[in-house]
Amino acid sequence: MTLVLFLCLLLISTVAPAEAYTDPGSGLLLWQLIVSGFVGCVAFRYRKIVHFIFKRDHEQKEK
Amino acid sequence: MIGSTRSFRDPAGRLIVVDGRVLRLVAKPAIDSLFALLRSQTAQQFTERGSLIQTRVAEEVDGKSLCCQMPDDFRFDNSGPGIVVEHSRVDFPSFAHEWPPEMLHAAAQLTLELAAAFLDEGVGLKDADPRNILFRGPRPVFVDILSFEKRDPNDPVWRPYAQFVRNFLLPLLVNKHFSIPLSQLYLTGHDGLRPQDVYPLLGLASKLLPPFFTLVTLPVWLSRTVGKRNVAMYQKKRQSDAEKTKFILRSLFHRLARLTDKITPGQGESDWSSYMSSNGYSSEEFSAKKSFVETALAEARPKRILDVGCNIGYFSLAAARQGARVVAIDSDPAVVGETWRQALKEDLDVLPLVVNIASPTPGVGWRNRESTSFLERSFGAFDAVMMLAVVHHILVTGQIPLYEMAGLASELTNDLLLIEFVSPKDPLFRSITLGRDYLYDGLAAETFETAFRDRFDIVRTLTLCNGNRSLYVMRKKLH
Numbered sequence: 001m002t003l004v005l006f007l008c009l010l011l012i013s014t015v016a017p018a019e020a021y022t023d024p025g026s027g028l029l030l031w032q033l034i035v036s037g038f039v040g041c042v043a044f045r046y047r048k049i050v051h052f053i054f055k056r057d058h059e060q061k062e063k
Numbered sequence: 064m065i066g067s068t069r070s071f072r073d074p075a076g077r078l079i080v081v082d083g084r085v086l087r088l089v090a091k092p093a094i095d096s097l098f099a100l101l102r103s104q105t106a107q108q109f110t111e112r113g114s115l116i117q118t119r120v121a122e123e124v125d126g127k128s129l130c131c132q133m134p135d136d137f138r139f140d141n142s143g144p145g146i147v148v149e150h151s152r153v154d155f156p157s158f159a160h161e162w163p164p165e166m167l168h169a170a171a172q173l174t175l176e177l178a179a180a181f182l183d184e185g186v187g188l189k190d191a192d193p194r195n196i197l198f199r200g201p202r203p204v205f206v207d208i209l210s211f212e213k214r215d216p217n218d219p220v221w222r223p224y225a226q227f228v229r230n231f232l233l234p235l236l237v238n239k240h241f242s243i244p245l246s247q248l249y250l251t252g253h254d255g256l257r258p259q260d261v262y263p264l265l266g267l268a269s270k271l272l273p274p275f276f277t278l279v280t281l282p283v284w285l286s287r288t289v290g291k292r293n294v295a296m297y298q299k300k301r302q303s304d305a306e307k308t309k310f311i312l313r314s315l316f317h318r319l320a321r322l323t324d325k326i327t328p329g330q331g332e333s334d335w336s337s338y339m340s341s342n343g344y345s346s347e348e349f350s351a352k353k354s355f356v357e358t359a360l361a362e363a364r365p366k367r368i369l370d371v372g373c374n375i376g377y378f379s380l381a382a383a384r385q386g387a388r389v390v391a392i393d394s395d396p397a398v399v400g401e402t403w404r405q406a407l408k409e410d411l412d413v414l415p416l417v418v419n420i421a422s423p424t425p426g427v428g429w430r431n432r433e434s435t436s437f438l439e440r441s442f443g444a445f446d447a448v449m450m451l452a453v454v455h456h457i458l459v460t461g462q463i464p465l466y467e468m469a470g471l472a473s474e475l476t477n478d479l480l481l482i483e484f485v486s487p488k489d490p491l492f493r494s495i496t497l498g499r500d501y502l503y504d505g506l507a508a509e510t511f512e513t514a515f516r517d518r519f520d521i522v523r524t525l526t527l528c529n530g531n532r533s534l535y536v537m538r539k540k541l542h
Contacts, residue, residue, distance in 0.1 A: 025225035025226070025229075026285070026286045026289040026296065027258060027281070027282030027283055027284070027285040027286030027287075027289070028224060028225035028228055028229075028258065028282045029220075029224070029225055029296060029297070030282070030285040030286070030288075030289060030296065031277065031281050031282050031285055032220060032221070032224045032225075032315070033220065033296075033300070035315075035318075036219050036220065036311045036315070039310070039311050039314045039315075040219060040302065040307055040310075040311050043310075043314065044307050044310050044311070047310060
């Protein structure tokens with residue numbers, strides 16, 4: 001956790017120079033690709049377990 | 064086919080209005096996707112509940128067959144003739160820069176709901192833009208049917224994700240956390256807010272905590288690492304398993320829907336949200352005012368009403384209960400949001416918009432004509448205009464003279480004007496003059512009547528609050 005925080009602070013303090021023709025959507029697309037990759041590799045493989053957990057949560061909420 | 068062009072950015076088609084008919088010219092390459100959409104059961108369900116615009120293939124326009132009537136500049140690389148479809152008309156178009164956050168939120172929810180619902184139909188949304196949506200009364204309706212296209216069943220990337228974040232989530236978040244009005248965010252740019260625009264506004268804690276961490280901080284960091292890999296990044300990354308693709312997209316829409324729910328605009332407080340309990344009227348006097356307005360509306364039976372300075376929509380909702388379609392405007396987003404909530408709850412035909420009549424919404428977009436100005440949409444559109452307890456604000460705060468107000472009122476209404484004059488002796492008038500009472504020394508009900516008599520006949524009046532407030536039913540003179 002400390003390491004994660006340290007890396008976050010390091011990234012915040014590093015300001016890259018602004019360049020022309022930067023793509024405002026690239027960061028969001030990259031993040032979507034990372035999450036999609038994770039969902040496709042991990043969550044899809046264990047979807048029955050994930051579904052079971054969410055279903056149980058949902059049923060508990062309904063009760 | 065001569066009509067005013069309303070939408071042309073998408074090469075798949077163009078929207079034009081001919082004699083009040085809303086027609087969409089559809090290019091040949093987009094026809095298959097359009098029919099796949101229109102024939103789907105999901106589209107029929109959304110159309111029946113009023114969330115998707117009604118669409119039918121038009122046979123002829125101006126009494127002539129549509130063959131060869133396409134405008135000369137509507138060409139698609141020799142792709143062949145397109146078709147023309149006709150949409151049911153949305154009475155009064157409105158745009159994101161006029162919506163309170165509640166309406167933008169409803170538009171975001173509808174966009175996600177449609178994207179998720181059409182997954183099984185093999186159809187996807189190719190953009191996520193608030194301009195795809197208009198409002199009928201308080202309910203959003205998705206109008207840009209060419210935003211739907213056949214989906215590649217193996218492509219797990221929702222291309223409009225970044226656009227959805229920029230145009231819906233970030234404006235809603237910034238509005239909620241920093242109280243920046245949506246009009247300021249939308250009027251200046253065409254594509255919402257970029258993560259880079261929001262990043263400098265955030266403190267250290269906000270940068271590292273959800274929802275800003277994944278919507279702003281991480282994308283900003285990641286965009287710095289992309290560099291020249293941009294082009295390759297946009298190449299399709301196909302999955303071999305179509306089920307897996309659907310699972311990934313469904314999970315994305317689910318996450319976005321949960322996030323959208325979390326940023327539901329709260330019931331806003333503002334200087335004006337408690338106005339109904341501090342409006343200067345005793346309960347008996349307010350009942351008399353209400354009865355005066357309702358009687359005037361019941362006699363004239365206007366079908367389309369503009370309520371200027373609607374506050375929390377008390378009289379707009381009352382007019383809608385009598386069967387009128389109402390556009391209710393106020394400069395304060397908090398009270399407009401409250402009007403929207405109430406109209407939705409009672410299912411009344413009231414379209415509440417954040418518009419300051421002293422400085423109405425300008426035309427926006429290409430040649431300032433893509434989203435037309437509020438006045439351009441309003442002239443000739445209303446049988447009645449209500450200006451109740453608002454004239455003194457336009458006069459004092461807006462510094463608009465009475466004869467100018469009378470001129471605008473006569474252009475806005477085709478017939479009826481319900482207007483209230485608040486005298487400079489009234490405590491609420493004095494509370495907004497900021498000590499400059501001397502400017503209004505000569506102002507009295509007679510002066511007010513003189514300013515309006517050139518353009519209106521005064522039918523009836525009611526004086527209340529010890530003579531400090533006068534209500535008028537006026538009818539526009541036919542010149």
